[in-house]
Amino acid sequence: MAKDYTFKNTIPLAPLKIIAMENCSDFGKKVDEYIVSFRKNDEEILKARENNVEFRGYDRASYLTSVDCPRFGSGESKGMINESVRGADVFIMADVINYSMTYRLYGREHQMSPDDHYQDMKRLVSTALSTARRVNVVMPFLYESRQHKRTQRESLDCAMALEELANMGVANIITFDAHDPRVQNAIPLHDFDSFPAVYQFMKTLLNADKTLTIDKNSLMVISPDEGAMGRAVYLANNLGVDMGMFYKRRDYSKIVNGKNPIVAHEFLGSDVEGKDVIIIDDMIASGDSMLDTARELKRRKAKKVIVCCTFGLFTGGFQHFDEAYESGDFDYVITTNLNYRKPELLEKPWYREADMAKYVATIINTLNHDVSTSGVMSPTEKIQRLINRYKDDDM
Incomplete structure (x- = not known):
């Protein structure tokens, strides 16, 4: 051993x-x-x-x-x-x-x-x-x-x-x-x-997708907000690729469901056109913010959008992920088995699981x-x- x-x-x-x-x-x-x-x-x-x-x-x-x-x-x-x-x-x-x-x-x-x-x-x-x-x-x-x-x-x-x-x-x-x-x-x-959970993400990703090219001209790591910067920096350094970041511009005059609503996602980083991108974060809650980030990357002509999150809560259900997948807004989602997942999730064509x-x-x-x-x-x-x-x- x-x-x-x-x-x-x-x-x-x-x-x-x-x-x-x-x-x-x-x-x-x-x-x-x-x-x-x-x-x-x-x-x-x-x-x-x-x-x-x-x-x-x-x-x-x-x-x-x-x-x-x-x-x-x-x-x-x-x-x-x-x-x-x-x-x-x-x-x-x-x-x-x-x-x-x-x-x-x-x-x-x-x-x-x-x-x-x-x-x-x-x-x-x-x-x-x-x-x-x-x-x-x-x-x-x-x-x-x-x-x-x-x-x-x-x-x-x-x-x-x-x-x-x-x-x-x-x-x-x-x-x-x-x-x-x-x-x-x-x-x-x-x-x-x-x-x-970075190693388990990469192991799952590289076993599932043999088309990825790991170099700075073909791959990029994205932080969906400032809170995930540390995770993105660590992964980007290990892969030897560039990273970018979105920051959430919020309306602080309102509170919806206990938080200030997001007005827009602003991007900081180099051009993602033609590149595969990995979005890394700690959790998917409702998933709305993550899907908005994925859509923005596709709008900027990213080749593939891969979401890696330690905890897949999916508090808003799976329907909007199904719709976003059908629309081509992302390619697949990887989460771990550290928390309860509905059996329905395991059957989704866009889902991959990292075993922890x-x-x-x-x-x-x-x-x-x-x-x-x-x-x-x-x-x-x-x-x-x-x-x-x-x-x-x-x-």
Whole structure:
């Protein structure tokens, strides 16, 4: 196995236990399968296990731990862990934006909101903390991350949530492509990591499309707004191509659905005519802004428009994406499987999925061994190897 997955000279901090909440149970199973496969290949560790108590339980058939969050008829709930986690290194995985789950409240069916999922996660954290060696939270979509700064008299929900988890005793908070990673300043003395999905995007893209030419005359990376600049700069530098940026001119005299409406998308950058362009961002919410950006690029005679976003929420449904695809406004969309996706989405001709299960398994395995995550955090070398293989036609 690759060096990312094996740890020949270190022992685990404690026996590993993974709690995949019901809102991400399928994804949790895939992560668990990868960790099982990693550790079955740790031959030297498995030999040492026979004579070393620290390796007891290292190679298991599964690291998943059964839990429940049953609700009373009033809507109140409790967290239950169905097996011992005493002395264990516990990783609680939660998809707080899974809108497919429901519960009964006073005889009526109610859809679970991010607030409901977050409260259930805290219940499991509090249940595990009393006996576990360490409790870690893997929250791919950071709860309330879109409310990351104060511009008027308003709450700072994301910062408050991070403080709450830190004060409870959570050791590590792991998330992906946080809307604004500076929110970690709310807990400066606690471990907070926001991992990128760039390598998985490129792997999915280059496996799916063999017609791309990776050079500055043929390809360009686009940031749809100023908030995504860092992601676009990182990808453009890795690909050795130019980048451009749109900025959203808003009408600050109005508020529609909690935000100021966009008046126009203004473009800053070199000519995109005849080039394939990759738009990269952290999420697709309603998708209106992303589709406007794609249309602007096509209007400027871009050859292909490829959208890469870590989280595909599609809060406005798929119809306007179907219509935009039929109109030729974009070529395809790539998102990850870090959040719930409707089965309908997986069948769309314009959709591609980047699998993040192996990456999450690597992160959990690395943290359980209590070693540096810098190699996992920065996938530059892996991206360069991937590009070289693509150019050599070895994919």
